[in-house]
Structures are given as structure tokens and as C-alpha cells.
Amino acid sequence: MQSALKMLLEVDEHTAAVLDGQSRIANWLYNHLLEEANTLREKFRSTQDPEAAKVLYTKRGLRNRIPMLKKEYPFLRTVYSSVLKNAALRLSSAIQEYQKGRHGGRAKRVNWPKFRSWKRKWFSLQYDEPWKGFRLDGRTLVLSLGMAMDEATGKRKQVHVSTRLAEPLPDWFDSDKVRQLRIVKEGRLFYAVFTVERPVPSRRPVGRVIALDPNHKNLGYGVGTDGVATEILNPWFLKILDRRIDEVKSLRDRCQRKSVRAVREDGTEAWLPSRRWRKLNVRLEELWRVRREQTKVYLRTVANRLYREYDAVFVGDYAPHGGGISRGMRRAMNNQSLIGRFKETLAWVATRSGKVYGEWDEDGSTRTCHACHYKVPEGIPPEVREWTCPECGSRHLRDENAAMNGLAQVLKKVEVPCSGRLGGRVAVWTRRAWRFDGLGIAEMPGIVGGRVGDHAAGRQEIK
Known part of the structure; x- marks a missing residue:
């Protein structure tokens, strides 16, 4: 490679x-x-x-x-x-x-x-x-x-x-x-x-497997064969950088692009931007560079942490299209979505470390109950983060249910030692959240109702 x-x-x-x-x-x-x-x-x-x-x-x-x-x-x-x-x-x-x-x-x-x-x-x-x-x-x-x-x-x-x-x-x-x-x-x-x-390492045997459900509320929500549910929080710095980029770009665009008259050596005329436009443009380019570098570090840190804990990572085949309600919402979803780059980074880290990367079919995974496989006919609206199965009465976290369906789908195709545990059923025993702090991954308190609970300490054990 x-x-x-x-x-x-x-x-x-x-x-x-x-x-x-x-x-x-x-x-x-x-x-x-x-x-x-x-x-x-x-x-x-x-x-x-x-x-x-x-x-x-x-x-x-x-x-x-x-x-x-x-x-x-x-x-x-x-x-x-x-x-x-x-x-x-x-x-x-x-x-x-x-x-x-x-x-x-x-x-x-x-x-x-x-x-x-x-x-x-x-x-x-x-x-x-x-x-x-x-x-x-x-x-x-x-x-x-x-x-x-x-x-x-x-x-x-x-x-x-x-x-x-x-x-x-x-x-x-x-x-x-x-x-x-x-x-x-x-x-x-x-x-x-x-x-x-660099030499490509030989493929390692598959032990632990995690299935990730990518979305816009977070980078992804995964459920592993070890019974741990992991929410990977979106990078907190993107909104701050995007807001600053919009401010600087707005200031730059108010300046005159053709302000200073210059004469070339051959006698022809040219118009140069004002000094303030050039100064703001340099600052804008630096902000874009910082955004690219920080995003790259964030994705590689998350990918390496996943492959330190799991031998195989499978991600849903969802491709973001920015289908928000308003124009600003669609623009923010497209600009801040890292799902495509995250998949490329995972595939690269897997090849480099001799581990496994793949994708699973997300069609119907959110509206299908992982316990009884009942499919909600009208689907689940995006704003609904928790729902109850009308067939068996099971209470589901939206992303966790989709990830559990994905893991069950993956275990049917991939032979792993733990795939036969609990009769092939997927269970969650522990919930956690990962947050990138600039130096690495910080494990946040347990997730309560799909959100991080401030009162909890460490992982939340499922009784």
C-alpha cells in the first residue's frame, strides 16, 4: 500500500x-x-x-x-x-x-x-x-x-x-x-x-465487530458484539469554525475586488483588490486550512480508536444529501457532514492495520424493531429520537435500534466467535459516548434517552 x-x-x-x-x-x-x-x-x-x-x-x-x-x-x-x-x-x-x-x-x-x-x-x-x-x-x-x-x-x-x-x-x-x-x-x-x-499486513482473524449507524445528529452510533453501545459525537469545533469563516467571508465580500489600478510592463491595465480584501482573504484561507487539518485529525483519531477496540467495523450505506427544512439547514448539513470522509478513513486504517471494513444495507433499519422485526409502515420522523414498537411494546432509542439491526445483518454474513451468543440475538449491556477533545477521545457519561446524562459517571450499565 x-x-x-x-x-x-x-x-x-x-x-x-x-x-x-x-x-x-x-x-x-x-x-x-x-x-x-x-x-x-x-x-x-x-x-x-x-x-x-x-x-x-x-x-x-x-x-x-x-x-x-x-x-x-x-x-x-x-x-x-x-x-x-x-x-x-x-x-x-x-x-x-x-x-x-x-x-x-x-x-x-x-x-x-x-x-x-x-x-x-x-x-x-x-x-x-x-x-x-x-x-x-x-x-x-x-x-x-x-x-x-x-x-x-x-x-x-x-x-x-x-x-x-x-x-x-x-x-x-x-x-x-x-x-x-x-x-x-x-x-x-x-x-x-x-x-x-509500505507493506500491507496480513488479515487478522475477526473477533469483535461493531456496526455503525451514520447520521447528522452525531457522526455515528454503534453497537458491538461486546454489548457496548457507542455514540460518536460530532466535532464541536466545526460549528465555531464555520461561523467564523462566514463572518470573515462576509467582511471580505463587502470590500472592492477591483480597487487599485495597476499598469503592467507591456502597458496594459489591470485592477487589483483593495488591501483590506487581500488581508481578509489571507485570513479566510488560513481558517479553511485549519478546518481541513482539524477535521482530518478528528477522523483519524476516531478511526484508530475504533480499530483498537474492534477487529471489524461496518458502517451503514447512508449517503447524506442535505435534505433539511430550510436552505441554511441544508447548507449546514452538507458542509458539516463527514460521513463520506469517515468511511474513506476507516477503509484506509483497516487496510493499514490488517483489519476489516465494510458497509451494511440501511434500508428500513430505523423503522424495524430489532426485537420482533416489525416494520412501522409510515416510518419514523427524523425528530423522533425514541419510539415504542406497537407490536411487542419494546422501547427503542432510534440510532441504537438501527445499529442493532445493522449488527444482526452483519453477523449473518461474517463468521465471528461471538455471533452465536444469546442464540444469535444482539444485546446492549453498556452505553457510552465519545467526544474528541483535541488530544484524543474522551469517554463521556452514559447516554440517557439518547442524550448524554450530566448526572451519570462513566458508562451507564443496563440493568
Whole structure:
């Protein structure tokens, strides 16, 4: 398996300007090749020219245009060849995904590639061959750039730029296993992302299993074969960060986007944003970066904690669509829902640790009584968190009942030592809640009526 190691870089102003320049040129090449691709697309539609299709729809057709473009635009020589090559391959990959969507090769269709704005998104620098174009001397990372003219000799020579890793490399890092490097920028911070090949551990025998019911009230509610019901509370920091992001964005949008008149070297005019707009935009980008990093830490912490206690984690196949009552509610549900990313994180942690990840069918799990399997015909409204089965009189917590139905469904497919306990029935003996406190998972007091009870201490035992 391949793992990504993301390391913060210590970059001075000169090095930052150099890396920005390399990214701008790669972004320009992407847009220039896209302009050519649009022309070739129209030509192929009208004439069915096979040469146009060969350049447009093959994997390396656009990449092979780079040597000719270097002769026409000499500034492309100042960028390392691997970075330019991957800018072209990225565009070709997007075109191929568009073609697959048209011909049914993928589940969801995608649009034709669009022009990229460098100011909106920094174009990453990718070195896709092991230790070719970059090297590490201790914590010093040396990157190869393009060719530049040496004033003393009058010949072209390779140019390099050096930066430093902000922290030491981890103990498991093996330089022989490095496959590629990407330089990315988030806000004002630069990162080196190493792709490292790591062995896949053998699959461990399945003992404890937990079935999770994902929803919007919390990240998920799970019931395990150990008789423990776990509510994973939503990250408390998301609402605070989203509120602050909305405030800063509102202030920024009130400023003039075109405020300062500037004249370029060629005599053309341009309008730049006001100084206040630029200042608020930098602050907004930093808030987005903090949100991404904190969300990633939260999901990985929860996933690792689950796999420390269970050998297999199964999640309901619910996909959020943000079906709220009002527009603001739908927007909040879509922005704060982490279900999709949580599933990806669980699958990655399972592969890395040699454990099991899967999904179970949620259809009818909420309105089906886990005790007598009676299905409420009209369903259970979302605001109803507890309900009583009209057939057998069992009292249910909404999420817990769905998770118990999911666990029973999983145990029919997965052979585990405890699946035959209690005649195949699923029982809950203990309830608990997990809350992320920034450093790890804090176990909260027991759950009473679907909510955390402030008066309880530790887990709530079910008598």
C-alpha cells in the first residue's frame, strides 16, 4: 500500500517566490494545453481527424506537445521536466475521465476540464520518479528546477532551490520506499508530500465487530458484539469554525475586488483588490486550512480508536444529501457532514492495520424493531429520537435500534466467535459516548434517552 507523508517546510521569501513562479508556469501550461485540446475537440467533431484524436484522447498525446512548446515559449525551460510532464498528464487524465463518464465507464459523469485559476488554487509541483529531481540531506530538501543561462560561461545549467523540513522524519520513513514527491501550498504554508510504499499486513482473524449507524445528529452510533453501545459525537469545533469563516467571508465580500489600478510592463491595465480584501482573504484561507487539518485529525483519531477496540467495523450505506427544512439547514448539513470522509478513513486504517471494513444495507433499519422485526409502515420522523414498537411494546432509542439491526445483518454474513451468543440475538449491556477533545477521545457519561446524562459517571450499565 502507499502512504502519504505530509511534512511542513521552512521556506524563506526568496524560495517562496521561486516556488510560486514554478507553480504559475505549470498552471499556464495546463491552461495552454487545455486551449489546444478545445480546438482539437472541435476539429475532431467536424472532421473525425484521427491525428486530432491521437493527441487529444491518448494518455501521452498532450504530453508529447511539450518539447515543441519549449521551443516556442523558452520560459518553460525554467521548470523541471517532471513538473511540466505531470501538468499535461493531469489534463489528459481529466479528459479520459470525461470520456469514461460519457461511455458508461464510471458511475457518475464528470464535466469537460475547465481552465484553472492560479490565484484560487495553487498548482502543485509533482516529481513522479523516486529521487529524480529532488534529494534529502538530513532535513534539507533540495529541489531541481529547470535550466537557466550562466552569465559566466554562457551555457545553460541546472538550477536548484533548497528548503528545510520543519520537523524530523518519522522512524518508519524508508528512503528506499519513496515513490514520488509533491510540493503543495495551503494558505502561506508549503508542504512536502512524500508517497511511500509500505507493506500491507496480513488479515487478522475477526473477533469483535461493531456496526455503525451514520447520521447528522452525531457522526455515528454503534453497537458491538461486546454489548457496548457507542455514540460518536460530532466535532464541536466545526460549528465555531464555520461561523467564523462566514463572518470573515462576509467582511471580505463587502470590500472592492477591483480597487487599485495597476499598469503592467507591456502597458496594459489591470485592477487589483483593495488591501483590506487581500488581508481578509489571507485570513479566510488560513481558517479553511485549519478546518481541513482539524477535521482530518478528528477522523483519524476516531478511526484508530475504533480499530483498537474492534477487529471489524461496518458502517451503514447512508449517503447524506442535505435534505433539511430550510436552505441554511441544508447548507449546514452538507458542509458539516463527514460521513463520506469517515468511511474513506476507516477503509484506509483497516487496510493499514490488517483489519476489516465494510458497509451494511440501511434500508428500513430505523423503522424495524430489532426485537420482533416489525416494520412501522409510515416510518419514523427524523425528530423522533425514541419510539415504542406497537407490536411487542419494546422501547427503542432510534440510532441504537438501527445499529442493532445493522449488527444482526452483519453477523449473518461474517463468521465471528461471538455471533452465536444469546442464540444469535444482539444485546446492549453498556452505553457510552465519545467526544474528541483535541488530544484524543474522551469517554463521556452514559447516554440517557439518547442524550448524554450530566448526572451519570462513566458508562451507564443496563440493568
